[in-house]
Amino acid sequence: MDTPQSTKPHTQGEISTAVPNEAWLRTEVARHPQRPYTLDYVDRIFTDWSEIHGDRGFADDPAIVCGMARFHGDDVLVVGHQKARDTKQKVYRNFGMPNPEGYRKALRVMKIAEKFRRPIFTFVDTPGAFPGLGAEERGQAEAIARNLREMSRMKVPVITTVTGEGGSGGALAIAIADIVLMLENSIYSVISPEGCASIMWRDATKRDLAAQAMKITAQELLPMGIIDGIVPEPEGGAHLNHEAMATTLDGVLARHLAELKKLSVDQLLAQRYKKFRTMAQYFNVE
Amino acid sequence: MSWFKRESPGLEPADASAEGSGKKVRTEGLWVKCDRCRQILWKKELEDNFNVCTKCDRHFRIDARTRLAQLLDEGQYEIDDANLSSTDPLKFVDLKSYAGRLKKAQEDTGLRDAVINARGKLNGRPVIVSAMEYGFIGGSMGSVVGEVITRAVERAEELRQPLIIISASGGARMMEGVISLMQLAKISSALARLDDAGVPYISVLTDPTTGGITASFAMLGDLNIAEPDALIGFAGPRVIEQTIRQKLPEGFQRSEFLVQHGMLDAVVHRKQMKSYIARALDFMAVA
Numbered sequence: 001m002d003t004p005q006s007t008k009p010h011t012q013g014e015i016s017t018a019v020p021n022e023a024w025l026r027t028e029v030a031r032h033p034q035r036p037y038t039l040d041y042v043d044r045i046f047t048d049w050s051e052i053h054g055d056r057g058f059a060d061d062p063a064i065v066c067g068m069a070r071f072h073g074d075d076v077l078v079v080g081h082q083k084a085r086d087t088k089q090k091v092y093r094n095f096g097m098p099n100p101e102g103y104r105k106a107l108r109v110m111k112i113a114e115k116f117r118r119p120i121f122t123f124v125d126t127p128g129a130f131p132g133l134g135a136e137e138r139g140q141a142e143a144i145a146r147n148l149r150e151m152s153r154m155k156v157p158v159i160t161t162v163t164g165e166g167g168s169g170g171a172l173a174i175a176i177a178d179i180v181l182m183l184e185n186s187i188y189s190v191i192s193p194e195g196c197a198s199i200m201w202r203d204a205t206k207r208d209l210a211a212q213a214m215k216i217t218a219q220e221l222l223p224m225g226i227i228d229g230i231v232p233e234p235e236g237g238a239h240l241n242h243e244a245m246a247t248t249l250d251g252v253l254a255r256h257l258a259e260l261k262k263l264s265v266d267q268l269l270a271q272r273y274k275k276f277r278t279m280a281q282y283f284n285v286e
Numbered sequence: 287m288s289w290f291k292r293e294s295p296g297l298e299p300a301d302a303s304a305e306g307s308g309k310k311v312r313t314e315g316l317w318v319k320c321d322r323c324r325q326i327l328w329k330k331e332l333e334d335n336f337n338v339c340t341k342c343d344r345h346f347r348i349d350a351r352t353r354l355a356q357l358l359d360e361g362q363y364e365i366d367d368a369n370l371s372s373t374d375p376l377k378f379v380d381l382k383s384y385a386g387r388l389k390k391a392q393e394d395t396g397l398r399d400a401v402i403n404a405r406g407k408l409n410g411r412p413v414i415v416s417a418m419e420y421g422f423i424g425g426s427m428g429s430v431v432g433e434v435i436t437r438a439v440e441r442a443e444e445l446r447q448p449l450i451i452i453s454a455s456g457g458a459r460m461m462e463g464v465i466s467l468m469q470l471a472k473i474s475s476a477l478a479r480l481d482d483a484g485v486p487y488i489s490v491l492t493d494p495t496t497g498g499i500t501a502s503f504a505m506l507g508d509l510n511i512a513e514p515d516a517l518i519g520f521a522g523p524r525v526i527e528q529t530i531r532q533k534l535p536e537g538f539q540r541s542e543f544l545v546q547h548g549m550l551d552a553v554v555h556r557k558q559m560k561s562y563i564a565r566a567l568d569f570m571a572v573a
Contacts, residue, residue: 129501129520129521130529131520131521131522131525131526131529132521132526132529132530133526133530133534133538135520135521136519136520136521136526136538136539137547138547139505139547139548139549140501140520140521141500141501141504141505141519141520142500142505142549144501144502144520145474145500145501145502145503145504145505145506146505146506148470148471148474148475148501148502149474149475149477149478149481149506150478152471152474152475152478153475153478153479153482168458168467168498169467169470169497169498169501169502169520172467172470172471173501176471176474176475188464188467189463189464189467190458190460190462190463190464190466190467190498191458191460195525196460199460200380200381200460200461201380201381202381209380210380213376213378213379213380213463214376214378214460214463214464215376215463215464216463216464221464224375224464224465226464226465226468272475273475273479276468276471276472276475277436277472277475277476279468279471279472280429280432280464280465280466280468280469280472281429281433282372282373282375282428282429282462282465283370283371283372283373283429283430283433284370284371284372284373285369285370286369286370286371286398
């Protein structure tokens with residue numbers, strides 16, 4: 001029997017799962033299996049691609065691809081997370097979750113670009129850095145930390161595009177850039193919605209609530225100054241038209257690179273420092 | 287006639303009428319049980335021993351103030367940047383509200399957020415210290431912690447005084463979302479400048495140091511040293527167990543494990559911490 005107190009309907013949870021919020025819908029688009037990945041953009045936006053492998057210490061990590069390429073006549077470096085579509089390739093790419101070697105490879109190759117004054121494009125699409133036993137043994141945290149510090153003083157233009165999932169430190173480790181862009185349906189967060197839900201709600205199925213609460217969409221992050229621009233996707237999402245997506249992104253990247261090339265190294269570094277120094281300042285001074 | 291005579295009348299057992307007079311017999315809190323060796327320890331003795339178990343050498347977790355007092359000459363230091371507090375930028379609510387959690391943590395610790403910036407001397411040498419407070423929402427880093435630590439880095443650079451950051455944190459603060467993540471970038475960028483300036487930075491990792499803290503400033507010291515048996519890692523042990531679907535080996539992600547794998551410069555006993563850092567700063571002395 002219902003007591004009078006419990007006759008009030010408790011529908012809050014049900015409504016939120018029945019009608020997914022915008023943040024969760026975009027998360028699903030960002031993770032769509034047909035979404036273009038780094039090598040899809042390499043094919044369509046760049047020419048003369050030559051991949052560079054290995055961290056010179058332990059292994060080559062297929063979850064991050066690096067290579068020399070040409071972009072509108074410029075020699076450039078491309079670094080990006082790489083996901084895959086079929087099971088065998090997914091396992092090979094470790095679902096886009098890099099081990100420390102991936103980050104060390106990225107840094108090693110970025111140093112080459114710096115030495116020869118070539119701009120760097122990075123593409124971010126990872127659920128996060130791989131949380132495995134070997135990754136811990138080989139210093140996942142150290143690899144990410146070092147990339148953050150070294151990218152902040154890289155003496156060449158760096159442009160990052162979050163193309164799918166910007167999963168926490170594993171994303172940030174290749175995203176300390178002069179310009180950070182997000183595709184319209186990509187996300188960028190400190191922890192996955194599932195991870196946040198299982199910790200804060202003690203229930204991973206509350207992932208849609210967590211996605212909404214954390215503010216992870218490009219549309220929410222732009223006004224907060226976390227990113228510099230949103231790249232529109234084709235109608236329905238990038239997965240429906242890789243060509244159109246690549247064409248739009250190509251134009252945006254070319255425009256930003258042209259702007260950054262006008263700056264001296266000192267100007268570039270000062271501007272990058274200021275950007276991250278003044279970013280995400282939310283405090284009261286009493 | 288009794289064997290013992292009570293000389294002081296002030297030791298009468300507390301009763302209802304004596305309440306509020308401040309004269310109560312306190313027995314609670316005099317003894318502490320070591321969570322490793324299960325020995326009962328006299329609290330005073332434990333504190334005199336740097337909060338390290340006198341029986342099994344277990345390093346108890348200590349708060350930021352105790353930490354600073356242990357490290358700096360005569361336990362003296364000046365506090366900076368204590369006036370910042372979070373604005374709850376996302377108005378985050380899970381099962382509880384973030385605003386409520388903040389308020390409770392502030393009441394419990396007497397701090398506005400999970401870190402204390404201090405200026406003091408270490409064996410006579412002026413140093414800049416940031417000590418994290420695990421008791422404040424797990425020492426997690428949001429915009430305030432990020433700003434406060436960045437200011438310590440900038441102060442060390444400006445004054446050309448060595449920087450010591452003592453980490454004790456579960457990682458980034460989820461309730462501030464990607465704002466927390468960007469603090470990793472902010473502090474690491476400031477540390478790049480400190481590095482360029484040739485000012486020493488010693489990172490001290492204590493139990494626990496995980497997540498975004500390890501993946502940024504805690505691993506970026508000229509020396510990264512840890513207390514014995516501290517949990518240090520990127521991913522939490524439970525997350526790793528779920529990923530690899532097997533039990534983790536004994537001692538996994540503990541200080542000694544990290545030294546074995548070449549990820550730390552040294553494990554230093556709390557009693558030797560001050561002399562170790564002093565030695566390192568002699569070596570790195572800024573002209």
